[in-house]
Amino acid sequence: MNKINLIIGREYWTRVKSKTFLLTTFLAPIAIVLIYAALIFLVTRGSDKERTIAIIDNAGLTENIDLSKNNLKFTVETISFDELVKKYDNKEIDGILELPPLDSSQNKYDIIYHSDKTLALDESGSIVSLFRKKIRNYKIEAFGINQSSLDLIDTDINIEPKTIKDTEKEISSITTTVSSVLGMIVGILLFMVILIFGSQVMRGVNEEKINRIVEVLISSVKPFELMIGKVVGIGLVGLTQFAIWAILMSVLSVGAFSLFGLDPSAMQDVTSSDVTKELMADEGVRTQIAKVVKELLALNWALIIPLYIFYFIIGYMIYASLFAAVGAAAGDDINEAQSLTTIVMLPLMAAFYIGISAAQAPDSTLSVWSSIFPLTAPVVMPIRLASSPPLWQIGLSVVTSILFVVFMIWLASRIYRIGILMYGKKASIKELGKWIFSRG
Amino acid sequence: MSILSIRNVVKKYSNHVAVDNVSFEIPKGRIFGMLGPNGAGKTSLIRMITSITRADEGEIILDGEKLNASHPMQIGYLPEERGLYKKMKVGEQLLYLARLKGLSQKEAQSKVDNWLEKFDITDWWSKKVGELSKGMQQKIQFIATVVHDPKLIILDEPFSGLDPINTNLIKDEINAMNNNGTSVIFSTHRMEQVEQICEEIVLMNQGKIILHGDVNQIKSENKENKFEIEFDGSFPSDMLADSFEIVEDTSKSLIIQVKEGHNSNDLLRGLLDRNIEIKSYREVLPTLNEIFIKKVGESNE
Structure with missing residues (x-):
C-alpha cells in the first residue's frame, strides 16, 4: 500500500508540476472566458458605427x-x-x-x-x-380577423404526465426536458474525462516501456501496483484539473463580465427573437421557470451526486486500466497500437451515442440495458439518473459495475504484467488472450 | 552458506522452455558470473530471482529463505534493458527509486547524498536525466541499483555504454561492495570482463547449464596441452611427426600442441636433447572465450 502511494504521488506530482498541466489548467479557462467575453462584446456592440x-x-x-x-x-x-x-x-x-x-x-x-x-x-x-x-x-x-380570436388560433399543446399510483411523485412535462439536458451534460463530461485521462494513462505506461525503466521498477514493485498507482495518480490529476477549471471559470466569468461591463443576459437580447422576449414577459412562462427550478431541486440529489461520483470513478477505472493494458501491449511505437486502441474506444463511443439517445428516451429498452451493461453503464446510467429510473435498475447497475471493474482491473493487469516486458514488437490480440491465461 | 540456491528451476513460455531444470548454488560474498549466448535463459532466470516472474517448477532460496515478498528489497537489479524517467530530476528520481525499495524518506535522502558525493556529482541533483550523457545516465542507474544496500546485486551487462574510466570506477565500486560482504551476480557475454572480475561462473545454453565452477579450475580442466616456447633457431622438424604440432608461429615464439600419448616433458626433453636454448616455456590455458565458444558449439550439436 505504501508503495502504491509512492507511485500515485510520483504520477500526480510530476504531472501537476509540469508546464503542460499549468498551461492547460490555467490558460485554457482564461482563454475560453476571454473568447466568450469578446464574442459577447462583439455581438452586443456589433457594428458600432452609426x-x-x-x-x-x-x-x-x-x-x-x-x-x-x-x-x-x-x-x-x-x-x-x-x-x-x-x-x-x-x-x-x-x-x-x-x-x-x-x-x-x-x-x-x-x-x-x-x-x-x-x-x-x-x-x-x-x-x-x-x-x-x-x-x-x-x-x-x-x-x-378579430385580434382575440387570433390569439386563440395557436394552441399550446402539452402532454402533462400524471402518475396513477405514486401520488407523491409530481412530475411535469418540463422535467423531462430539464433532466435530459442535465443528463446529456453529465454524460458528455464523463465521456471526455475518460477519453482524455484514459489515453494519458496509455501514453504514460508506454513511455515507461520505451524508457526501459519498467524493468527497474518491477524489480521493486509488483506490476499490478505500478498499474494501479498510475491509473489512480492520473485520475487524481484529472480531478484536480476539473476542480481548478470549475473554480477559475466561475471566478473569471464574473470578473470578465464586469470588466467588459457586460451582462451575460444581454446575450439573450441578441440570440433570442422577440418571440422569446414576449414569452419572458408572459406570467405563465415565469411560473414555468419557477417550476423547472423546483423540479430540479426536487430531484433526489442526495442519491444522484454520490452516484455521479461513483460512475465517474468506475468508468474511469474500467477504461483507464484497459488503456494501461493497451499501453503495455503496444510496442515501442504507440501509433502501431491503433487496432488495440480501437477495441477500447469502441464500447466507449457506443456508450456515448447510446447515452445521447438515452437522454431523450431514458426508459427505452436500449437505454435500460446499456445502463446496466458495465462497459456502457458509467456513461449511460448517469444520463438516466436525472429522470429517476427504478431503484432496482440503479442497484443492478451498481453491482454489475463493481464486479466488472474488479474483473477488468484483473484482466488488464494480466496483460500489463506480460506486455510491459515484451520489447520491440506489438502483441496481436490472439497473443493478449494467451497472456491473460498464462501463469506469472 | 549460499546466498542463493537455484533448485530444479523450470520456466516455460508458450512455445519454448526458457529455463530447463537448472540447479546451482551461489556462495555468499562471491562475484559470480552468469554467462551464455543470447537466448540462453539468463534473463529468464534473473527475472525469477528478482521476483519479476515466478518459476513454473523448482524453488529459489535467497539467504536461507524461500523467495518471498520481502526479498526484492534485498536485491539490487541492473537490467540489461534499463532506463530512467527522462524528464525527472536526478535527485528526485533516485529518491523515488530508493523509496520504492522500502527506504524511508530520511534514509533515502542520506544514502542518495552519499552516493552523489562518492561519485563527485552532487551538482547533478536538479538536472534532468534527459540532459545527461549516456555514460552519466549509466552512473545514475548504477546508484539506483545499489542505493538501498542490497545483500545481492545482479548486474546484467553493467558496462555497456561506459567509457574505460567510468568502467573502472564502477568496477571499483563493485569490488568495494563485494569486500564488504555483498554478493554479486554478473551476467554478460563479454568474456574478458568475466575473467577479470568473476571467481565462479555458470555457463548456460538453451536453458541448461553446460558448465559450472571456479574460473581457474574450469580453465585447467579445459586445457588442451598447448605450450608456448620461446627459443633460438627453428623447431626441429623430426620432432613434429605424430607427437607434436605447431599451432601458431609468431616471429618470437611457437605454440605447440602436444598430441595424445605425450606430455610436456617429452616436448622439453626433445628440445633439450637437441641442445636448443629455451628462453621461456609455459602452458597455454584456454581463454574463457574459447571455452565458451567450444562448449556452446558442443551443446548445440
Missing part, C-alpha cells in the same frame, strides 16, 4: 412606429430614388431601404436594401423585427 438609412416607404409601414434601433438611424424620404443615390454618393446616407407595397395575398415580403455595403446580421435582424408586427397587424386588419 448608420443612417433612408427609407422609401411604399407600404405605409413607417407610420406610428419608433424608428431608432441601436446604431441604426432611419429617415423616411419622399424624394426620388435618383436623388437619394446622390445623397449616398455624398456619404450623407449609408443605404436606401425600399419598402414595396404590401400585398396581403402573399406570405412573403421582400424589402430591398440598396447599398454597396451589406448589413450586419444583427442589423438585418433589427430591421426585420421593426416591420414584422406592423405587417402582421396590417394583414389582420385586411383579413378582418
